Amino acid sequence: MKNIPKKRLLELYIxxxxxxxxxxxxxxxxxxxxxxxxxxxxxxxxxxxxxVCANLRKDDYVFSNxxxxxxxxxxxxxxxxxxxELYCKKTGCSASRGGSMHLIDLSVGCMGSSSIVAGSIPxxxxxxxxxxxTKDKRVSVVFFGDAASEEGVLFESMNFxxxxxxxxxxxxxxxxxxxxxxxxxxxANCDISMRPKAFAIPSCRVDGSDxxxxxxxxxxxxxxxxxxSGPSFLECRAYRWRAHAGAGDPHKETYRKPKEWDAWMRNDxxxxxxxxxxxxxxxxxxKMKEICAAVDKEISEAFEFAKxxxxxxxxxxxKYLHG
Ligand SMILES: Cc1ncc(C[n+]2csc(CCOP(=O)(O)OP(=O)(O)O)c2C)c(N)n1
Ligand SMILES: [Mg+2]
Numbered sequence: 374m375k376n377i378p379k380k381r382l383l384e385l386y387i388x389x390x391x392x393x394x395x396x397x398x399x400x401x402x403x404x405x406x407x408x409x410x411x412x413x414x415x416x417x418x419x420x421x422x423x424x425v426c427a428n429l430r431k432d433d434y435v436f437s438n439x440x441x442x443x444x445x446x447x448x449x450x451x452x453x454x455x456x457x458e459l460y461c462k463k464t465g466c467s468a469s470r471g472g473s474m475h476l477i478d479l480s481v482g483c484m485g486s487s488s489i490v491a492g493s494i495p496x497x498x499x500x501x502x503x504x505x506x507t508k509d510k511r512v513s514v515v516f517f518g519d520a521a522s523e524e525g526v527l528f529e530s531m532n533f534x535x536x537x538x539x540x541x542x543x544x545x546x547x548x549x550x551x552x553x554x555x556x557x558x559x560x561a562n563c564d565i566s567m568r569p570k571a572f573a574i575p576s577c578r579v580d581g582s583d584x585x586x587x588x589x590x591x592x593x594x595x596x597x598x599x600x601x602s603g604p605s606f607l608e609c610r611a612y613r614w615r616a617h618a619g620a621g622d623p624h625k626e627t628y629r630k631p632k633e634w635d636a637w638m639r640n641d642x643x644x645x646x647x648x649x650x651x652x653x654x655x656x657x658x659x660k661m662k663e664i665c666a667a668v669d670k671e672i673s674e675a676f677e678f679a680k681x682x683x684x685x686x687x688x689x690x691x692k693y694l695h696g
Contacts, residue, residue: 374585374653381427382655383664385584386646388423390668392443393643395452398672399442399459400620407680408459410472413440417582417614420642421546422447424587425514425607428595429482436497436515437486439474440546440613444486444516450478456675462682469685470693482511491517491524494543498530501541501604512598513541514591520551522565528572531604535572538603542594543569545606546581548613553628569606581609582642612637 374382396416403412415422418440426435426447437444445455451466458465459473467475477485484500487493497515504511521527522545534541545565549556556563569576575597580586587609594605614637616622625634650656656664 374649377585377588379655382650383660385423385427385588386650386656387664387668388427388447389419389584389643389646390664391452391671392419392422392446394668394672395446395456395675396442398676399456400615402676403620408473409461410459410474411618412459412473412620413442413618414615414620415440415443415613417637417642418546418548418611419443420584420587420646421544421581421609421611422516424584425516425542425544425591425595427588428592429512429514431481433511433595434482434484434497434500434513436484436493436500436513437476438490438493438517438521439486439488440518441474441476441486441516445476445478445483448478448483449481450476450483451480452671452675453678454478456679457682460679460682461684462679463685464678464682468693491521491526493517494521494524494527494530498534498539498541501534501539501598502537504540505537510599511540512595513539514544514595515541516544516546518551519545519547519549519556519565520559521545522547522568523559528568531569531572531574531606534604535574538601540598540601541604542591542598543574543604543606544591545608547608547610549610550613550617550628552617553624555628566606566608569604574604574606576606576608579607579609581611582637582640582645584642584646611642612640614638 396414422443435444435448454466455476458467461469466477474488493515497513501513566576566578579590590607
């Protein structure tokens with residue numbers, strides 16, 4: 374904390390707040406059934422995207438997955454276009470063709486996401502191969518879940534990245550669940566951070582509810598990738614506050630242990646960071662108010678923009694289809 378400038382700490386706070394409030398607003402509006410897209414909220418996991426992306430340059434690449442709102446926002450993706458995409462509007466960042474799981478903003482290095490679990494991992498590895506070949510000094514980061522860590526393609530990608538010393542950082546967001554299946558019901562060894570060691574890839578476990586821990590670990594990994602030392606792997610543990618998809622978690626009693634749920638609910642990544650900033654007087658209550666007002670305004674403007682944007686033209690239904 375001592376080594377992080379105040380300006381950077383406030384930026385981290387603003388990013389977390391933007392993600393948190395955007396998620397809550399989407400959740401609130403979802404019941405109106407105007408967003409014709411499944412949504413995978415990242416409430417509870419905001420610190421991961423925020424901490425990692427704060428270390429990236431604008432021209433670095435981020436590859437995401439189905440739970441990608443936070444990655445897109447933290448990398449600087451345009452919020453109005455993101456919300457418009459959820460409303461399937463012409464002005465959406467994927468021109469209404471993608472929905473919530475396919476957010477893209479190439480102008481800031483949001484390279485898009487795949488709804489195929491682990492699908493973005495080899496794509497990010499390929500982008501890192503390009504960077505290594507062209508020596509453009511860009512770093513690729515790929516975010517994926519604990520279930521994606523079970524897919525064979527991760528191991529093929531890690532082997533290739535280690536062999537070629539590619540500038541890629543693998544960020545596994547371990548929220549312990551694949552839909553409703555707990556990690557312990559699926560994995561023989563739940564220590565995901567151990568697996569990259571088979572390829573001699575530096576790897577560590579990070580408290581994904583602590584933005585400062587994420588920031589410090591990803592700084593090291595990103596700097597190492599940029600310096601040409603090859604890939605790194607972060608296992609960031611945090612909790613998915615809502616159902617796998619949709620608003621709330623109406624069936625949580627059927628698959629979550631109450632004790633587990635309660636403990637994680639008391640460990641709010643956003644509130645924790647806010648309390649630290651206030652306690653250490655890095656942020657005054659006045660500054661906090663100012664930030665909140667600006668974020669609220671930005672979000673309500675994004676929703677207004679999305680709602681008043683036109684739907685795509687019927688005549689364009691087959692546009693972008695090839696074959
Ligand atoms: C290859 C593949 N298998 C299964 C699915 C269905 N599916 C969608 S999301 C998901 C769970 C993903 O869990 P995880 O990777 O841990 O990410 P989280 O949803 O927890 O963020 C599954 C099984 C899919 N989309 N792609
Ligand atoms: Mg998961």
